[in-house]
Amino acid sequence: MMSYQKFFNPEESYSRSEIEALQLERLQATVKHCMDSPFYQERFRKAGLSPSDIRTLDDLRKIPFTTKQDLRDTYPFGMAAVPLDQCVRLHSSSGTTGNPTVILHTQKDLEEWANAVARCLWMVGCRPEDVFQNTSGYGMFTGGLGFQYGAEKVGMLTVPAAAGNTLRQLKFFTDFGTTVVHAIPSYAARIYEVMCEKGIDPRRDTRLRTLVIGAEPHSEDTRKRIENMLGVKAYNSFGMSEMCGPGVAFECPEQNGMHIWEDYYIVEIVDPDTLEPVPDGEVGELVLTTLKREAMPLLRYRTRDLTRILPGECPCGRHHIRLDRMKGRSDDMIILKGVNIFPIQIETILMQFQELASDYLITLETVDGNDAMTVDVEMKDLFIDDYSKLQALSREITRQLRDEILITPRVRLVPKNTLPKSEGKAVRVVDTRKKY
Ligand code: ADP
Ligand code: ZN
Numbered sequence: 001m002m003s004y005q006k007f008f009n010p011e012e013s014y015s016r017s018e019i020e021a022l023q024l025e026r027l028q029a030t031v032k033h034c035m036d037s038p039f040y041q042e043r044f045r046k047a048g049l050s051p052s053d054i055r056t057l058d059d060l061r062k063i064p065f066t067t068k069q070d071l072r073d074t075y076p077f078g079m080a081a082v083p084l085d086q087c088v089r090l091h092s093s094s095g096t097t098g099n100p101t102v103i104l105h106t107q108k109d110l111e112e113w114a115n116a117v118a119r120c121l122w123m124v125g126c127r128p129e130d131v132f133q134n135t136s137g138y139g140m141f142t143g144g145l146g147f148q149y150g151a152e153k154v155g156m157l158t159v160p161a162a163a164g165n166t167l168r169q170l171k172f173f174t175d176f177g178t179t180v181v182h183a184i185p186s187y188a189a190r191i192y193e194v195m196c197e198k199g200i201d202p203r204r205d206t207r208l209r210t211l212v213i214g215a216e217p218h219s220e221d222t223r224k225r226i227e228n229m230l231g232v233k234a235y236n237s238f239g240m241s242e243m244c245g246p247g248v249a250f251e252c253p254e255q256n257g258m259h260i261w262e263d264y265y266i267v268e269i270v271d272p273d274t275l276e277p278v279p280d281g282e283v284g285e286l287v288l289t290t291l292k293r294e295a296m297p298l299l300r301y302r303t304r305d306l307t308r309i310l311p312g313e314c315p316c317g318r319h320h321i322r323l324d325r326m327k328g329r330s331d332d333m334i335i336l337k338g339v340n341i342f343p344i345q346i347e348t349i350l351m352q353f354q355e356l357a358s359d360y361l362i363t364l365e366t367v368d369g370n371d372a373m374t375v376d377v378e379m380k381d382l383f384i385d386d387y388s389k390l391q392a393l394s395r396e397i398t399r400q401l402r403d404e405i406l407i408t409p410r411v412r413l414v415p416k417n418t419l420p421k422s423e424g425k426a427v428r429v430v431d432t433r434k435k436y
């Protein structure tokens with residue numbers, strides 16, 4: 001194999017002081033540029049702020065937050081900071097939690113985005129001799145075009161397979177010698193199931209080596225499972241439409257937290273209630289400021305994703321801070337009998353049981369006027385015929401779940417392929433409770 005440089009961009013290896021100097025320079029330029037957006041002009045006027053008030057990185061905290069509601073209120077183009085004729089594309093979020101929002105891009109924005117994604121892929125060893133297959137939907141979902149341009153920038157041969165049609169995906173793996181795949185975690189598990197059905201052994205019959213998984217919360221055990229199934233290294237990838245899409249934060253070969261590219265974003269972690277910064281290393285809401293965006297810069301954008309900054313230096317030699325696995329979004333939180341629960345807590349327990357497959361569904365209902373939770377989870381083998389073993393298993397799962405979430409769910413072990421499958425992000429929670 002050819003020898004290549006370690007870092008895709010020089011900024012990747014900057015020291016803390018170099019990163020911060022660059023951030024300040026870019027923040028000041030961004031704030032100035034925001035004055036071309038009627039939305040931010042008005043925001044600054046109301047707050048009695050002017051761009052010259054931003055003299056240090058800490059001065060960022062003087063600026064009001066930007067929220068998803070602001071994006072909706074200004075839908076579709078009210079936050080643009082350049083005339084529309086300079087924009088070449090828009091993306092819209094998949095609207096998991098409400099109305100879609102629109103993000104505009106100039107040609108330069110798209111180039112920077114492709115660069116950020118390429119940097120991520122390069123970091124985990126993707127090189128021009130790789131064959132990259134993307135199983136994301138193309139179109140409004142940013143995981144399609146976002147990875148497409150990034151992978152091309154690395155110089156890989158790309159297979160824009162797009163979502164679904166798993167048999168065709170498998171044919172491409174074998175025919176084209178795919179080495180790198182991008183898939184959401186729920187789909188990676190699906191790929192393996194279909195391989196098993198068709199008698200395909202990923203280690204023997206494919207050249208798969210690297211998997212990029214992201215777009216939905218998943219536990220460390222889910223990652224390990226997927227790695228074992230497919231015989232790959234799986235790297236967690238974080239992004240969102242508002243911040244372009246993929247390429248915001250990505251795991252390095254250490255697989256211990258995702259480096260967030262601080263030459264593109266300023267990171268804050270705040271308490272979602274008080275909006276004050278949380279103490280170092282504690283979980284809070286991720287707030288991001290874009291540093292190089294032309295069409296739609298965003299200042300202090302409240303992502304609603306909950307995470308923390310991992311303490312310490314990463315042995316890989318990059319000084320860009322690392323984010324821990326996403327705990328979920330503040331609006332994914334289930335409140336049941338007054339207890340706050342994140343679906344990922346349930347997944348973390350379930351995935352420790354070797355007997356269970358990867359798909360599960362949490363149903364919340366009102367039973368006799370009380371909140372109730374049922375967890376349906378698919379079994380790995382078609383079914384265990386020993387009824388008493390099954391009962392013991394379900395009791396043990398219930399016990400561990402109760403210890404974790406402090407309420408006792410009803411656990412139902414169901415045969416494989418009986419829970420509904422979705423082509424995009426997996427639906428893990430169905431809430432049928434009456435809302436008053
Ligand atoms: P939508 O907001 O409609 O779901 P996006 O595609 O923009 O559309 O989704 C971005 C969101 O997906 C993030 O805000 C985050 O909640 C979730 N997400 C993305 N990557 C990850 C990841 N690696 N781990 C956990 N959650 C993720
Ligand atoms: Zn690292």
